[in-house]
Amino acid sequence: MTIQQLIEQLPLQLLTTQLNVNGSFHDVYTSDLLSAALAKVTEDHVWVTVQVHQNILGVASIKQAAAIILSENLMPDKDLVSKAQEKGIVILLSPYTSFETSGMLYNMLKEEKNGNK
Amino acid sequence: MENTLSTTTDKVFLYDVIGAQFDTIGSKALAVKKMLNDYFPKNDYLRRLGVCVFEAEANLAIHTIHGGSIEVMIFSDRVRITAKDDGPGMKDMKKALTPGFSTAPESARQLGFGGGVGLNNIKRFADYFYIESSKKGTTLIFEVWNDDDPTTH
Ligand SMILES: Nc1ncnc2c1ncn2[C@@H]1O[C@H](COP(=O)(O)OP(=O)(O)OP(=O)(O)O)[C@@H](O)[C@H]1O
Ligand SMILES: [Mg+2]
Numbered sequence: 001m002t003i004q005q006l007i008e009q010l011p012l013q014l015l016t017t018q019l020n021v022n023g024s025f026h027d028v029y030t031s032d033l034l035s036a037a038l039a040k041v042t043e044d045h046v047w048v049t050v051q052v053h054q055n056i057l058g059v060a061s062i063k064q065a066a067a068i069i070l071s072e073n074l075m076p077d078k079d080l081v082s083k084a085q086e087k088g089i090v091i092l093l094s095p096y097t098s099f100e101t102s103g104m105l106y107n108m109l110k111e112e113k114n115g116n117k
Numbered sequence: 118m119e120n121t122l123s124t125t126t127d128k129v130f131l132y133d134v135i136g137a138q139f140d141t142i143g144s145k146a147l148a149v150k151k152m153l154n155d156y157f158p159k160n161d162y163l164r165r166l167g168v169c170v171f172e173a174e175a176n177l178a179i180h181t182i183h184g185g186s187i188e189v190m191i192f193s194d195r196v197r198i199t200a201k202d203d204g205p206g207m208k209d210m211k212k213a214l215t216p217g218f219s220t221a222p223e224s225a226r227q228l229g230f231g232g233g234v235g236l237n238n239i240k241r242f243a244d245y246f247y248i249e250s251s252k253k254g255t256t257l258i259f260e261v262w263n264d265d266d267p268t269t270h
Binding site: 032033034035036037038039042043049051053054055056057058059061062063064 | 139140141142143144146147150160164167168171172175228229230232234235238241242
């Protein structure tokens with residue numbers, strides 16, 4: 001699934017509007033612990049979290065995450081968005097909780113898998 | 118001990134980590150990753166190293182009095198990282214290495230640190246791990262080997 005499809009289907013708001021959203025992902029990891037995300041997130045993952053501070057950019061860019069979804073409409077400050085843009089990290093905003101967001105993503109990915117069979 | 122190491126490489130880079138400054142955690146790890154790209158242009162390898170350096174950097178920023186230093190030594194087949202600080206050290210090494218144990222302050226926990234798994238991440242992603250600690254400070258040494266190189270094993 002591409003980030004573009006994800007944005008349209010959930011729907012989500014793209015905060016890093018200057019970045020392209022053609023990248024794809026096949027898995028999701030949800031955690032607010034940075035060490036957990038560091039261990040588990042890969043370039044194939046979208047990372048769901050409620051953390052909205054600078055350090056998430058370090059984690060995402062070291063692991064080259066496909067995107068970060070900030071749940072519960074937790075709007076980060078402009079500085080974070082512009083830094084994310086510089087680093088090429090796609091940031092998406094979700095109105096749902098991390099649980100709800102992850103649940104919807106789980107179903108979407110499952111449907112996609114079944115559809116491909 | 119340090120003499121025998123210095124004869125095998127001349128590529129050493131040093132990074133300072135400021136103590137009690139949380140918002141920049143990750144910046145040194147990214148700088149190291151970027152620098153190493155010239156020597157090991159391999160995504161997987163650099164990601165493993167990046168995770169380990171991030172964890173070492175976070176610990177220097179969160180658990181020390183004055184911060185510390187991260188030394189990066191580059192060999193043909195591996196990178197050796199040495200993270201050093203001058204205290205206060207770990208009270209109980211066994212506890213510190215137990216997943217879930219953390220003395221991180223509330224201010225760091227709010228940012229998503231303090232899960233107590235950082236050192237275990239390093240153990241998991243690195244190929245060599247050594248740590249010693251006293252009141253005078255903590256020294257953490259780890260290596261990540263470039264597995265493509267047949268001379269590594
Ligand atoms: N350089 C250090 N100096 C003193 N104590 C340290 C140092 N590094 C780690 N510790 C101690 O070891 C504990 C475990 O460290 P570890 O990195 O595994 O977890 P954490 O830093 O508490 O949380 P996380 O890394 O998951 O964010 C720390 O809580 C701290 O008590
Ligand atoms: Mg730590």
